[in-house]
Amino acid sequence: MSPMDEKSPMVYQPTMFVPPQPIPYPPNYTQYVTGPAQGAYGIPVVASTMWKSGMFECFQSTPNALMALFCPCVAVAQIASRLGAFGGYCGVLAVLFVIYCTHHAFAGLTQNEVDNYEQDQGHWTPQNINRLITYATLSSLTALLPALFLAVLRTRVRRVHHIQGSECEDFLCSYFCNCCTIAQMATEVQAYTPGECSFGPRSTIPAYHVVYGNTLV
Template identity: 30%
Template structure:
């Protein structure tokens, strides 16, 4: 079992992730879900219409399970309840640190087609 590379109180490690979590938490939840292979639209709808608690809990649990990070479902739930934006930032920072897909799935066009 390992520990979080970025604990819950390290949400300002990456200012881009921090600002996204504070200003556009629903969008960050969508991005985190896509990067973890989950249905981003479903997470976005849940976080906008109901509460970000449910997708944050599910995504935090998934990243903890995938990477063998110490913790429990109860801890994930309490963190998602009390620190919603910080949990979203923590997930984004953890995905960055552990190399899960690029932050922006941009493709660079190397050769232009010839007409």
């Protein structure tokens, strides 16, 4: 047998062992805020945890207190417009106008049934009683709608500005002291020009973007 026919034996060459490398921890990015930048909804990233003014500090700005007392629909529409929520200034103003008109209409019908009862010297038919109950119930329900809307708006303001509180607190404040609640929210979102009674909307609060390192979120 010739040497060419002989197969050379396989030589085992050990490879170098490479130990597993530990997974590096993610870099410690520093969170910071850039802005303001325009957005459909103004949501600031950094906010206080307390209201700028207390519930009964509405007279810190007399024009703001007067607007909340005598023109609550306009003041609420300005707040919603400032947040860019619920259809903005015109949408909220129209909805509140319809709610108040509906409430006063049912209240007037209820009072009319009571007047008819007095004119008939206490003689009521079952139809009169049913109408009175229906009108009184609808009047009470429509009277609750503005307070419910105000409570939802106050909850939105709290969440946007990271203010402590609860939905129950929002409803109680909106129902029992709606004027002070409106003035407090207007101060928080700066819905008015200090020292002026303005009936128009202010611009929507600009949004802020959060940046981690070089990544824009």
